[in-house]
Amino acid sequence: MTYSISILPGDGIGVEVIDATRPLLDDAANAGGFDVETTRYDWGSERYLEAGSMMPDDAIETLEPCDAILLGAVGHPEIPDHVTLRGMMLPIRKAFDQQVCKRPSVLFDGVESPLRGYDGGDIDFVVYRENTEGEYADAGGHEHRGYPHEVAVQTAVYTRKGTETVVRAAFEEARSREGRLTNVTKSNAQAHGMVFWDRIVEEVSSEYPDVTVERLLVDAASMDLVRRPEEFDVLVASNLFGDILTDIGAIVSGSMGMAPSANINVEGHSPSMFEPVHGSAPDIAGRGIANPLATVLSVSMLFDHLGESEVARDIRRAVESQLADETAPRTPDLGGSSTTETVVEDIRTRL
Amino acid sequence: MTYSISILPGDGIGVEVIDATRPLLDDAANAGGFDVETTRYDWGSERYLEAGSMMPDDAIETLEPCDAILLGAVGHPEIPDHVTLRGMMLPIRKAFDQQVCKRPSVLFDGVESPLRGYDGGDIDFVVYRENTEGEYADAGGHEHRGYPHEVAVQTAVYTRKGTETVVRAAFEEARSREGRLTNVTKSNAQAHGMVFWDRIVEEVSSEYPDVTVERLLVDAASMDLVRRPEEFDVLVASNLFGDILTDIGAIVSGSMGMAPSANINVEGHSPSMFEPVHGSAPDIAGRGIANPLATVLSVSMLFDHLGESEVARDIRRAVESQLADETAPRTPDLGGSSTTETVVEDIRTRL
């Protein structure tokens, strides 16, 4: 068995965490008795500054045949974010119909939460985020530029297909966990898109009588992830709301530097993409101190998706064992002073 | 001088906190040497269940001549939120062009934050939220109900007038505080509405060279209110983003039960409205244990808006003194076991 994996380091610390984590793929292959064939693409902001585009014209065709994509981060201090993101990360999520974004939030043993009274093991939930449409739809415009009556509009688009897909995936996940799903919307203020979303959740819920559904408004949910994070099991939300909830989830679990994610093509006709939730972090880029654990855990999700669940579990356990070990190396975001490389080396010895 | 104040208790604990706080208005009048004339309107969900509408047809004309409105909360467990809110709270914000919503987040001495290492005095920021349009615009619809190609759209509308008004108010506030403004958008994913918003902020900023502007994406800002709340001074955001940020602000400052708000008509041609940020809380309604401090602090903001800044300050100091006093009564959300009434009585003796 050979898996072909496309590697897109991207920008800033994306390059650092991806290049440091790269050897782990071979370790995993050795341990799991399969082969991994990687191709690294130097796409991103440097390319944009030189050639005028983040990726070549045939980027999507190039990536299409691979089994999975590992992405670092995209973003450059001198280029507007909507140019970099719309030039690279977002078009991949859309082109490969990666409608489901899965983002776990776990407070590991040995990690301190910024929340009083929470210890390792106390927080363990996962957010299912719609990933290709909703509030991120490229729909809108603006008129009367510079005049007093100037107006801009931004239209969110929710399809039955997109909504049902992520909602169903979330119900499946809830069924395999504690059977509790929290549906996060803003139906009191957004009577068109969000009331539709609620209806889809209600429809799908009839197929999952074993799953309990709680409804929360996004403002209350954002507050509750701080107030009672231990009570959540699976959350499902739109693209924008999922984006916000997963950043809060990352911080209450200790650090953005440990939050992994999977952008999943559910039908399997195109590759899925795995990436740390953190961005390119220009403020710390170039110093070799970025936390690689979000990427290591994303690699674990990647192998899980490919069906190599034992390898996935072993990588996750290596992370758990490192974090629980007070003498193990840690990057500065976790209160240590180790480098990205050192942390990955230590993970490799634990594998 | 006589101020005429309209009182709208609304639903659930809204009625409890408003009725308990009512005598404070007379105390304030006595202390400040002015008169207060109140009219109480029994509008809300009970009326909806009996008469089919939350407010009478001429509600807006009835309220128009008053100097200020004090609102409790709106929402009923048996009526969809978009019916109650669109029937009462949201139309008042819109009809009276209350474009600026001001919501302070203060961690008072004597209150415990859920965040490790934060003590009274450590958190003190204020969010300026656009309050009449944006993501709450009643624009959108849906087609092909029940078919596989069903689609719903929800359109956010940002006018130059609405955006400039709240942005300018936020710059003014920043100038009167520490001179730091954080502009929260999601321009990397919403290239129409949010890029327009950023441009307005940039334009207005040229009139305020003494104010430093920081830009944050809403996901990062939500995280940063947990990670580094002490660093914020003034934040400005759209309707939806302001809604989310202020709920996070309320919880990191100790409790939703202490978060006040002002919905301000900047031109002064119509009344402004003052309300606690919490909702009708059906889960604790009827037990007399709701925290009245959010309403007390909203009354303080009301008098400040009317130009009675000494009275406003005195009410605020009474709250500070109560919270700093370990022997003073507290409601259950603050770890005590006192009633709404007792807490207000204690505030009155401190005035």
Ligand SMILES: CC(C)[C@H](C(=O)O)[C@@H](O)C(=O)O
């Ligand atoms: C960079 C940005 C467009 C992206 C998003 O909002 O999806 C990021 O915040 C994320 O969560 O992956």
Ligand SMILES: CC(C)[C@H](C(=O)O)[C@@H](O)C(=O)O
């Ligand atoms: C009840 C709801 C419509 C309202 C809002 O989102 O504006 C509330 O959450 C608030 O913050 O005042």
